[in-house]
Every structure is written in structure tokens, then in C-alpha cells.
Amino acid sequence: MEFKRYHPATILFDLYGFVKNVAIFAIMLFVFNYGSESMLVRIGRWALLFGAALTLVSLLLKWFSNRYAADEQAFHLKAGIFQKTERTIYYEKVQNVQRRTSFLHKLFHMTSVSFQTGATGVDAKVEFKAVTQHEANRLESLVKEASTKPVEVPDTDAHLMEMDKGEIERVIHFTPTRKDVIKASFTSLSFLFLIVIAASAFSKINALFDVEEAVEGWVLSLLTSGWVIAGIATVLIIVSFTIGYIRTFITYGKYEIASDDARIYISKGVLDESAFSILKKRVQGIEISQSFMKRLLGLAEVKLISAGSLGSDDDEVSTLYPFLPVKGAYSMIEEMLPDYEVSTELKQLPRKSLVVRIMKPYWFWLIVTAALTYFRTNLFDKPNVWWMISISLLAVLVLARIANYWNTSYAITDRFIQFTEGTLGKTTYLTRRDKIVEVSVKRTKLQQWTGLATIGLVNRAQPVRHASLPDVTVNEAARFYSWYALRGEEVRVEQERK
Known part of the structure; x- marks a missing residue:
């Protein structure tokens, strides 16, 4: 196995990152304080120059010492200047692939690619900050081939398996008009x-x-x-x-959502291009959110909940498209992820849950009212203004809880659970039973008196994804608990198939 150094352009991109971080300090020291003889400014200038020189030397040493290799099974990484470390990251651990081609990358005909795993710490990802397009394609194909498991077929159809895995056709589901x-x-x-x-x-x-x-x-x-x-x-x-x-x-403008049998692919950007792919089997859940403006226009944002880390901009790269038509979003989910079904027939919460929500303490209103009572003589010329503000705030909070009740609904089907909540906007969360790792049923004193409960669930993600639905009936909470108990049999059957 032959190890090789990273592309020399990696030094340039690391140096560019350093310059971005210290640009403000450099402008303050060398531009705004030009000609200053202050001792503090002079020390800052020399410290900045020394830091830049030290960074350049460390980047050169890092490039000479760091190496990588990619065989048919794993990435092999060597790093360290004085203390050497070696890591092996198997392709089967890779859950998401993210590629970004910034404007600076385009100038040098380069790109960056990051392979995200479900681990934490140094093993969370394998990153190549600057590689050629050919090398990035080669690394991605190695990971993709490892994630595609062979399917057993009869001998008469064996010739069908000779198709090149790289020629799997992608189906384009959406491009914006x-x-x-x-x-x-x-x-x-x-x-x-x-x-x-x-x-x-x-x-x-x-x-x-x-x-x-x-x-x-x-x-x-x-x-x-x-x-x-x-x-x-x-x-x-x-x-x-x-x-x-x-x-x-x-x-x-150049957004595209596509998929094949194994992965979902999202690409976007005109000047700064980025591409993201995720294994379908790694999708833990789906979140469909609508702001007030999006509800008026019939649009929605669909986000994939993944078991692996997505980097520093998780929300951005995991979003299919922030402005999808609602009906088109539902059909697209079922096309790309046949194992997921978005239910349109949802159940409302019982009427007594509305009473419980209205009866809950209004702590924010109490704090604001107390502050208005204390400062009323200094803030207002008219003596009746403070209590009018207090009553108006209470009315708004009550109306918000009523709106949240009417916007809350749920569905528990054979293999899926779906929550919808919101006040002016709406957020829908959908996940499969076999993707849930933990459930809970909790009851406050007020819920115990009224026969209600709060159900919760946990999905694997980074960070761990918690979801809950308050104020369902006790019977529904018991049904939810029994429904989840069937997960063990479902997972066992799935393992036997593998």
C-alpha cells in the first residue's frame, strides 16, 4: 500500500483560512494605526508577524509529514510532526459525503471533499481540503462501492450483476425553475x-x-x-x-436533488458549489418545516436527520431545498425514500389538552407584569398604560397556546410516527420505528389529574435528536409504548434478512 502526500494546494487553503481569521487584527494594527508609536501596537504587530511565520512553517512541516492512502477497504491516515499517529477509517463507517468547490477552488481547478462518520473526535470525518476533481471522484467511488452490498441472484441473471457500479443511473427529483x-x-x-x-x-x-x-x-x-x-x-x-x-x-440557481438505489445527492451553488450525499439507510428521520410566510405561499423546507455528523453547517447541507411546494415535498420524500410514508390523515389532540395548555403557568407574563408594576411610574406618563400592556401580553400568550393546540396533530401507523406542531409556522417530524433508539412517557401533576401524558422519542444523530408530543391521552401513550415494543421483532427480522 502506497502512501502519498496531500495536494500542495492544501498549504494555500490552510494559509487562506489563517489570513481570514487574523485579517481584522491586521487591518487594525497596520492600517488604522499606521504610523502609531504605541508600545502595545508595536508588540501586536510583531506578535502577528511572528504568528504568521510560525503558521507558515507549521503548515509546511504538516504537509511534509501527513500522508494518506485509500485501498479497497479503508482510508489509512498518517499525521503528526513530532508525535506520529496512524488511523484507519473503514468505508463502511462513512455515512455522509460532502463536497465543496469554492470560488478559490475553481481558480486552481480543485475541490474539497469530506467523509463524515458516525464517530466523535478525530475519527468523526476524513477531510481533503484541496484535491483534484479526478482524485475526489476516485475517493467517492471507493466509498460508494463499499456501501453497495452485492445482491444474490439466480445464475440465469448473473450477467445483470456485471454492470459497472459507477454506472448506476441517478434519478433527478427536483431542479428549481x-x-x-x-x-x-x-x-x-x-x-x-x-x-x-x-x-x-x-x-x-x-x-x-x-x-x-x-x-x-x-x-x-x-x-x-x-x-x-x-x-x-x-x-x-x-x-x-x-x-x-x-x-x-x-x-x-444550480440546485439539484437526485437519488439512486443507495444514496441521495444534493448539489447547489453558482460561484461557490457544494455537493452532499447521504446513504438512504442512514436517514433517521425527516423534518418538514414551514414558516408563516412559507405557509402563505404553500412552501416547505425538508431536512434529513442523519446518524452522522454533517460538519459545521449541518442545517444547510442536510436541507433538501428550503422552498419546496408542500405537495411536491411529500411526493418527493416517497420517491426518494420508499421506506418512508408521509401521512396526511392526522389525529387532533383531545379537547381537554387545550384546557391543560391554557391552565399552565404564564411565567413570562408574570415576570413582565412584575417589572411593569415596579417601574410604571418611571416608564409611563399615563397610569393605566402598564396594566393595558400586561393584559395585551396575556391575551397574545393565550391566543398563541390556542393556535399551537389547533396546529398540533399526530399519527402512529404500522411502522411510522409523525408529529406536527407550531403556532404561526408548522414543523412536522417523521421517523420509522426501527430508527428510534429510546422512548419515554412522562406525566406532570396537572396531566395526572386530567388523564394526559407526554410521549417522547430519541433518534441517533449528532447531536442526538429528541422529539416529544405533549398532552396526549393516557390510552394513546400506552398504545405508543406497545407500538414501540414491536421494534425488537422488527429489527430481528431485518438482521436475519442481512
Whole structure:
């Protein structure tokens, strides 16, 4: 087995990361304090230069000492300058693959690839910060071949197994249209940012230079005209929407969701490209979330809950697409993951759970009311304002609990459990029984008096994923517990098949 060094461009990308981290300090020391003779500034400059030189030397030594090899079974890694370490990461431990091609990578015709495992610490991932496209494809194919188990077939069909594993056809489930990008731009409300910034900038300029007094006569009347203000606002909205559309297109313009028999593939980005793949059997659950604006537009965000770490931007890379049509999202889940079924017939909580939710203490309201009572003479000129604010806040909290009750529903089917909760927005969580590693049934004193309970479950993820559904009936909690007890038989049958 032949070990080889990482690509020399790795030094450049590590150095680029160091420069990004110290750029602010460098600007403060060498630009803003240019010509300063302060002892503290001089010490900071020399310390920064010494740190840069030391970092460059350590990166060179690290590149000379670190090596890797990839055979048919595992990654073999050697690292360390003074203290040598060797690691072996088997391909079967790899759960997710993430590839990113930044603008800097494109300049050098390189890419980065990271193989995430379900472990923690140094064995959590195998990362190549700068490799050629050919080498990245080779490493990914090795992992993919190891994760594809051979299927036993009759001798008459043996010739079908001679197909190259690399030629497995991917099915493309979604690519955004121009209409989808426009919806995404509108959902983000980015077209309002420029108006807010312009209004804030004008108020600050007016406070400094008193623009209203400097501009007189017909110019002032023109600027204060309703038609002029409306025209300026329209122009700002168009410019803001255009900027938001360009920004959204750069992020999601080349989005693609695809899958084959074993994996799901997500790729996106125009200037900064990234690709992510996850084994279907590693998906522990599915989260479908809708903000208030997305509910109005009939959109949803689908996120895959994985057993392995996804890196520093877990939420971003595990999301299929943040602006999927709701019906299209449900059908896409069933196409990509035939083992998952999204239920559309959900059960509401019993009416007494609404009473229990309304009766629970309003601690936030009590704290705010106490503060308003204490400071009412200093904050308000009118004596009745403080208690009106207190009553209004209590009404809002009560309405929020009522809305949360009406938006809460669930379904427990043969192999699946599905929760839906939310107030203005909605979040749906779906998982399979064999993917749940722990369940719980808890009851508070108030729930004991009313015959209710809270059921909870745990899925393997990083961090561990906890989900719960409060205020179901005791009978439903018992049924949930009995339903989960069948998991042992289900897992045993699955193991016998393997």
C-alpha cells in the first residue's frame, strides 16, 4: 500500500483560512494605526508577524509529514510532526459525503471533499481540503462501492450483476425553475432590507447635518411629496428585489436533488458549489418545516436527520431545498425514500389538552407584569398604560397556546410516527420505528389529574435528536409504548434478512 502526500494546494487553503481569521487584527494594527508609536501596537504587530511565520512553517512541516492512502477497504491516515499517529477509517463507517468547490477552488481547478462518520473526535470525518476533481471522484467511488452490498441472484441473471457500479443511473427529483427562485426571493423578504437601510441612513444623516433645514423651498416640497416618496420607495423595492433575486440565484440557481438505489445527492451553488450525499439507510428521520410566510405561499423546507455528523453547517447541507411546494415535498420524500410514508390523515389532540395548555403557568407574563408594576411610574406618563400592556401580553400568550393546540396533530401507523406542531409556522417530524433508539412517557401533576401524558422519542444523530408530543391521552401513550415494543421483532427480522 502506497502512501502519498496531500495536494500542495492544501498549504494555500490552510494559509487562506489563517489570513481570514487574523485579517481584522491586521487591518487594525497596520492600517488604522499606521504610523502609531504605541508600545502595545508595536508588540501586536510583531506578535502577528511572528504568528504568521510560525503558521507558515507549521503548515509546511504538516504537509511534509501527513500522508494518506485509500485501498479497497479503508482510508489509512498518517499525521503528526513530532508525535506520529496512524488511523484507519473503514468505508463502511462513512455515512455522509460532502463536497465543496469554492470560488478559490475553481481558480486552481480543485475541490474539497469530506467523509463524515458516525464517530466523535478525530475519527468523526476524513477531510481533503484541496484535491483534484479526478482524485475526489476516485475517493467517492471507493466509498460508494463499499456501501453497495452485492445482491444474490439466480445464475440465469448473473450477467445483470456485471454492470459497472459507477454506472448506476441517478434519478433527478427536483431542479428549481425561475418561478421557484422568485418565490424564494420573496419568501426571504430581502426586498425590504434596502428600504430599511435607506431610511436608517437618512435619519442618521439628517441628525448630523439637519438636511430638512438645509433644503428649502420647492426642493423640500418636492422631496416631501407623496408621489415622490412613493416613486422612491418603488425604485428601492425593485432594486432590493433584484439584489435578492441575484443573491438567491447564486445560492440556489444550480440546485439539484437526485437519488439512486443507495444514496441521495444534493448539489447547489453558482460561484461557490457544494455537493452532499447521504446513504438512504442512514436517514433517521425527516423534518418538514414551514414558516408563516412559507405557509402563505404553500412552501416547505425538508431536512434529513442523519446518524452522522454533517460538519459545521449541518442545517444547510442536510436541507433538501428550503422552498419546496408542500405537495411536491411529500411526493418527493416517497420517491426518494420508499421506506418512508408521509401521512396526511392526522389525529387532533383531545379537547381537554387545550384546557391543560391554557391552565399552565404564564411565567413570562408574570415576570413582565412584575417589572411593569415596579417601574410604571418611571416608564409611563399615563397610569393605566402598564396594566393595558400586561393584559395585551396575556391575551397574545393565550391566543398563541390556542393556535399551537389547533396546529398540533399526530399519527402512529404500522411502522411510522409523525408529529406536527407550531403556532404561526408548522414543523412536522417523521421517523420509522426501527430508527428510534429510546422512548419515554412522562406525566406532570396537572396531566395526572386530567388523564394526559407526554410521549417522547430519541433518534441517533449528532447531536442526538429528541422529539416529544405533549398532552396526549393516557390510552394513546400506552398504545405508543406497545407500538414501540414491536421494534425488537422488527429489527430481528431485518438482521436475519442481512
